[in-house]
Structures are given as structure tokens and as C-alpha cells.
Amino acid sequence: MSDMSTQTFAGVSAKSDVIDLMRSHGITPTQQRVEIAQALFARPQHLSAEQVLALVNRERHVVSKATIYNTLGLFAAKGLVREIIIDPAKVFYDPTTRPHHHFYNVDSGELMDIDASSVALSSVPELPAGTVAEGVDVVIRIRNCRSPAE
Amino acid sequence: MSDMSTQTFAGVSAKSDVIDLMRSHGITPTQQRVEIAQALFARPQHLSAEQVLALVNRERHVVSKATIYNTLGLFAAKGLVREIIIDPAKVFYDPTTRPHHHFYNVDSGELMDIDASSVALSSVPELPAGTVAEGVDVVIRIRNCRSPAE
DNA sequence: GTCAGTGCAAACCCTTTGCAGAAAG
DNA sequence: CTTTCTGCAAAGGGTTTGCACTGAC
Numbered sequence: 001m002s003d004m005s006t007q008t009f010a011g012v013s014a015k016s017d018v019i020d021l022m023r024s025h026g027i028t029p030t031q032q033r034v035e036i037a038q039a040l041f042a043r044p045q046h047l048s049a050e051q052v053l054a055l056v057n058r059e060r061h062v063v064s065k066a067t068i069y070n071t072l073g074l075f076a077a078k079g080l081v082r083e084i085i086i087d088p089a090k091v092f093y094d095p096t097t098r099p100h101h102h103f104y105n106v107d108s109g110e111l112m113d114i115d116a117s118s119v120a121l122s123s124v125p126e127l128p129a130g131t132v133a134e135g136v137d138v139v140i141r142i143r144n145c146r147s148p149a150e
Numbered sequence: 151m152s153d154m155s156t157q158t159f160a161g162v163s164a165k166s167d168v169i170d171l172m173r174s175h176g177i178t179p180t181q182q183r184v185e186i187a188q189a190l191f192a193r194p195q196h197l198s199a200e201q202v203l204a205l206v207n208r209e210r211h212v213v214s215k216a217t218i219y220n221t222l223g224l225f226a227a228k229g230l231v232r233e234i235i236i237d238p239a240k241v242f243y244d245p246t247t248r249p250h251h252h253f254y255n256v257d258s259g260e261l262m263d264i265d266a267s268s269v270a271l272s273s274v275p276e277l278p279a280g281t282v283a284e285g286v287d288v289v290i291r292i293r294n295c296r297s298p299a300e
Numbered sequence: 301g302t303c304a305g306t307g308c309a310a311a312c313c314c315t316t317t318g319c320a321g322a323a324a325g
Numbered sequence: 326c327t328t329t330c331t332g333c334a335a336a337g338g339g340t341t342t343g344c345a346c347t348g349a350c
Contacts, residue, residue, distance in 0.1 A: 030324070030330060049314080064332045069315060071330095088233070088241050088340085090314060103277070106284060118275040124290065125268040127253070131292040134256060138288050140274065142281040180305060180349070199339075214307045219340060221305095238315090240339060 013042050025078045032063045036071050040081060046092040046111040086111065086139060101138035114140070167191075175228045182213045186221050187230070196234060196242040196261040236261065236289060251288035264290070 018037035019029045027033065039055040040047065047055070053068045063071075072093050075081045084092040086104050092111060099116040119138050127133060168187040169179045177183065189205040190197065197205070203218045213221075222243050225231045234242040236254050242261060249266040269288050277283060 028324070028329075032331070066316080066333075067331055073316095083238075085235060085238050088235050091238050103281075105278075105281065112278065114275050118273060120272040121288070122270040122272040123268060125264050127290075127292055128255075128262065130295050131253075131255065132295055134291040134293045136288065136290050138271070138286065140277075140286050141284040142277055143284045145280050145282055178304075178349075182306070216308075216341080217306055223341095 013038060017041075021080065025080050027074060027078055027080065032067050033071050033074075035062050036068065037075070037080070040075075040093060040095045044094075044096050044113060046084060046094050048090045048092055050090070052093065084111065099135075101140070103140050103142050105142050105144070107144045114138070171230065175230050177224065177228055177230065182217050183221050183224075185212050186218065187225070190225075190231060190243060190245045194244075194246050194263060196244050198240045198242055200240070202243065234261065249285070251290070253290050253292050255292050255294070257294045264288070 015034060015038065018034055018041055021041070022029045022033065022037060035056050036052060039052055049065075049068050049072055052072065053063070053065055056063050056068070072081070076083045076093065079097060082094040082097055084094050084102065086092065086102070087109060096113060101114040101116060101119050103112040103114060104110075105112075121136065121138075124133075124136075165184060165188065168184055168191055171191070172179045172183060172187060185206050186202060189202055199215075199218050199222055202222065203213070203215055206213050206218070222231070226233045226243065229247060232244040232247055234244050234252065236242065236252070237259060246263060251264040251266060251269050253262040253264060254260075255262075271286065271288075274283075274286075
């Protein structure tokens, strides 16, 4: 299990795997960072900083809050994880960096992946002068049927 | 200038216009709310709560911070404006409720409208059971050329 | 007169920061 | 040994809340 230098997911959870992943992204694999990476990459999911903190320290105190934020910010900057900004109250971190989109259930706050291949954008408008596209995020906001909305 | 009961923008800024708009959305048009609505609907734009506060109180103190937040939340809940959650630090309020999308310049934080017609989604995946779509947000993240990124 | 709306300030909560101690190479 | 990382606690900043006052009808 290896060769996932830039794209993620195939089941990255062994310690050596996340260490390889971090090294390939230019991140020094310290003990705390490995713990955090293992929690994130255990499976495709969307975790807030608070949730990562709880996961990592489930059994015993391993990582402090400051380190959680520092590390998640570092992972995002280095492209190891993706920041999902959908909930005004907190940022979610997504270990799946392969292009994909999201369903967002506004009732429950639940976030689900949508494979990029099933949301083809047929036309993209010209970009403002002097800029280059960095990525496209598509969020389909959904609601439970018969929701007490409006 | 009238007949904009549910969709916005054609140049809504006269006091009577915003009052009609609010009434048609079931919002009692108080003095402060009218001031806030006039600031928002003066033109298509994306304003944070802080910016609305500054705009409304530019000449003299008219509205308090609490009322800004209460009113913007009310407007969003009633569908008068749209909340744009792109910047983890703050929410933007968009007076244009007609379907449309956004360019987001990650360098400058600038937000620009994209007409919905120029971003056709060719296929939308099936929704999770028991849910209905409420809307689709497309955000094209852009960056200045030769940006010192990564 | 009654109910809804507003203002002020304090509370909240997620996130960031400063700095001393610990770990990586 | 030097540099980078971590932890603690305190600060920061946008947003929310509690409660008394004011305004809408």
C-alpha cells in the first residue's frame, strides 16, 4: 500500500502510510502529526477541529488543542487535506483531496461526498483578468422532505 | 418600479421599494430594517455584518450591532438575502437571490457574481433518500497569477 | 395597551497567538 | 546542538444572548 503521493484514499491508515504521505508533502512527521493524520485518514469523512481533538485524545491525552489547529492548518496548506467551509460556525477537514463535491444537509449539518464525475460543469465563464482557477467547489444544499422550513 | 415579490434586483433602493419587498416576505418594516435593507439593496454586492453596520451608521448612529445581526439573520431566513459562507472568518450577505454563483479570489478575499446561465451543471447525482434539493452553490476559487502560493 | 423590535454589554465559541519547554535530525 | 514543534493559557474576533427600553399597530 503506497504510491499515493498527491492524491488520497485507497485506505490510508497504517502509521507508515501516513508518514509516507506526510513526507511526500514536505511535512515533518512528528508523533502528534502522525496521530492526527491517522485519525483523519482512517476513512473518508468530514471532521471539525474539535472532532479531531476528541478522536485523537479518546484514550489518553495525546495532542493539545493548539497543536490540532496548527497541524490541520499545515495539512491544508500543504494540500494533504481540504478545508470545507460550509458551516459558519466551524471549518471541516476532508481527507479526500481527489476532486469531488458535497451534499450539505442544512437540517442536520451532515456533509456527504459527491464524486466529481457525476457533476460535470458544462461551461465555465471566463475568469477575471490576471487570475487563474484554483478549484471549483459545488455544494448541493439539501433538506429533509417535509422539513419545517421557511 | 415594483413587482419583485420573490426575486431581487432591478434596482431596489427607494424606501418604498424595500418596504414592499419586506412586506412581501412577511417582514415588518421597521425604521432600522429599512435602513439596513436600503444599504444592502443599493446595488449587487457582498457585505459582511460589520460592513453593513458601517454603511448604515456612516453619517450618524442609526442601528446597533445586535440589530444588524438580528436583521440580517431574519432577512436570510425569510429569503430576502442569501448568506454566503466562503470565508471562515465571517458570513457575507448577498442581496441577489436570483440563482447565481461566485468567483472567490483566495488572495484578496474578493467575491464576484457569476450568472447562473454561464455555469450549466450537466448532471446532478441522485439525492440521498428523504431529502429534497434546496439549491446549488458553485464557487470557483481563483488566485492571482504568479501568486506566491504553496 | 400589547406584542414585537431594538440597544447595550456581557457572554460565547471557534480559532489564533506568545512564549517556555520538549522533540527531531 | 540547533531548529522546529508542542502545550498551556490567554487573547482575539465574529456572532449570540439577556434584559430593559422603545416603537409598531
